[in-house]
Amino acid sequence: MPELPEVETIKRSLAQKITGLTIREVKIYLPKIIQGPNPDEFQARLNGKTFLNVNRRGKYLLFYLSAGIVLIVHLKMTGQLIYSPANAPVARHTHVFFNLSNEHRLSFLDLRQFGRLCLVPLKELENMPGLKKLGVEPLGEEFFPDVMAQELSRRRTRLKPLLLDQSFIAGIGNIYADEILHRACLHPLRPANMLKTQETELLFKAIQEVLQEGIACRGTTIRDYVDGEGRPGNYQNKLKVHGRAGQVCGRCNQPIVRLRIQGRSAYICSYCQKL
Numbered sequence: 493m494p495e496l497p498e499v500e501t502i503k504r505s506l507a508q509k510i511t512g513l514t515i516r517e518v519k520i521y522l523p524k525i526i527q528g529p530n531p532d533e534f535q536a537r538l539n540g541k542t543f544l545n546v547n548r549r550g551k552y553l554l555f556y557l558s559a560g561i562v563l564i565v566h567l568k569m570t571g572q573l574i575y576s577p578a579n580a581p582v583a584r585h586t587h588v589f590f591n592l593s594n595e596h597r598l599s600f601l602d603l604r605q606f607g608r609l610c611l612v613p614l615k616e617l618e619n620m621p622g623l624k625k626l627g628v629e630p631l632g633e634e635f636f637p638d639v640m641a642q643e644l645s646r647r648r649t650r651l652k653p654l655l656l657d658q659s660f661i662a663g664i665g666n667i668y669a670d671e672i673l674h675r676a677c678l679h680p681l682r683p684a685n686m687l688k689t690q691e692t693e694l695l696f697k698a699i700q701e702v703l704q705e706g707i708a709c710r711g712t713t714i715r716d717y718v719d720g721e722g723r724p725g726n727y728q729n730k731l732k733v734h735g736r737a738g739q740v741c742g743r744c745n746q747p748i749v750r751l752r753i754q755g756r757s758a759y760i761c762s763y764c765q766k767l
Contacts, residue, residue: 493569496630496663497706498717498725499551502573505720506553506598507546509575514542514593515557522587525600527610534611537561538590550626550662554617562617564610565600570716571607574599603716626662630699635661637696644684644692651695652680652753661699667712670734670759672698674741679767680751680758705730733759 494502518535520526526534538557545556553573555563565573574583578597582589588609589599600609612620628635647654654660655669664672673680675698678691687695711717711725714735718724732742737750737759746763 493551493665494567494571494711494717495551495665495668495706496548496703497668497709497727498711498719499548499553499567499663500707501711501725502567502720503546503548503553505723506573506575509596509720510543510592510598511545512543513596515539515590516593517591518588519591520588522605525587525602525605525607525609527608529611534609537611538563549623549629550658551665552623556614560614562612562614564612564617564620564623566608566622568602568604568606568608570603572599572601572716572718573720574601574718574722575720576722625659627658627660628662630661630663631703635700637693640696641689641692644687644695647684649684650681650753651678651684652758654684655699656756663703664699666756666758667714667731667734668702668706671732672702674733674759674761674765675702677764679765680753680760681767733761735759 515538518538520531520535523531541557541559543555543557547554551566553565557563575596575598578591578595583599583601585601585603586599587602589597591597618624651673652669655664655672676694678695706712706727709725709727709730710719712727713724714728733748736748739748740746741748741761741764744761744763746761748759749762751758751760
């Protein structure tokens with residue numbers, strides 16, 4: 493699933509391409525992808541609208557359009573948004589596309605068909621399910637070490653599940669949680685409220701550093717992820733633990749192991765990240 497660095501990269505790559513362009517036509521090949529309103533109304537509301545701005549909230553992409561409406565896109569596991577010439581062949585697994593006023597097209601592709609598109613009035617955006625319960629943005633101005641320390645002190649949840657909880661911090665997924673905890677030398681099963689002050693500071697620093705590095709590398713491509721122009725990311729070449737079971741830690745030369753935590757894989761250094 494695309495995480496914060498991937499979604500941020502898609503946002504940036506698309507913003508410079510589509511801002512100021514008008515939607516001439518919407519084609520829907522898989523109606524279930526449209527979460528709301530109904531597909532016919534979805535098409536009618538979007539025709540003739542202009543892209544004013546592109547933003548991100550957690551793992552959601554937000555396209556602000558003229559007439560006070562917002563297109564919300566959640567890519568889920570394998571969703572892609574690709575900007576291409578309008579005369580390019582329609583790629584396999586394309587479920588929705590938008591013909592634009594500059595003879596280009598914005599296409600939504602999704603192999604697994606879990607992604608969703610939703611159109612809402614701007615005034616209702618903050619109350620949308622999924623968005624309204626999102627936690628703090630880890631690269632935003634409201635994210636401070638003391639704020640995180642207070643939140644951690646109130647939670648007995650293990651660190652890895654907590655980092656994946658979108659109501660705690662928005663945008664972190666499995667890959668970056670593993671990398672963050674390894675950088676901070678913290679075991680994923682440590683209870684959050686048991687961290688010492690120095691450990692909390694290391695965790696805060698690791699969250700920001702790893703996410704910023706992921707963005708600088710334009711995301712992590714392990715399977716399906718590409719940016720808005722169809723280009724893969726590079727952060728997979730810098731991963732220290734995720735997906736590296738059986739290899740050795742670059743910090744201490746001890747083996748990296750794979751754990752199962754609440755049904756999901758977690759990768760750790762057995763020496764650096766002691767429980």
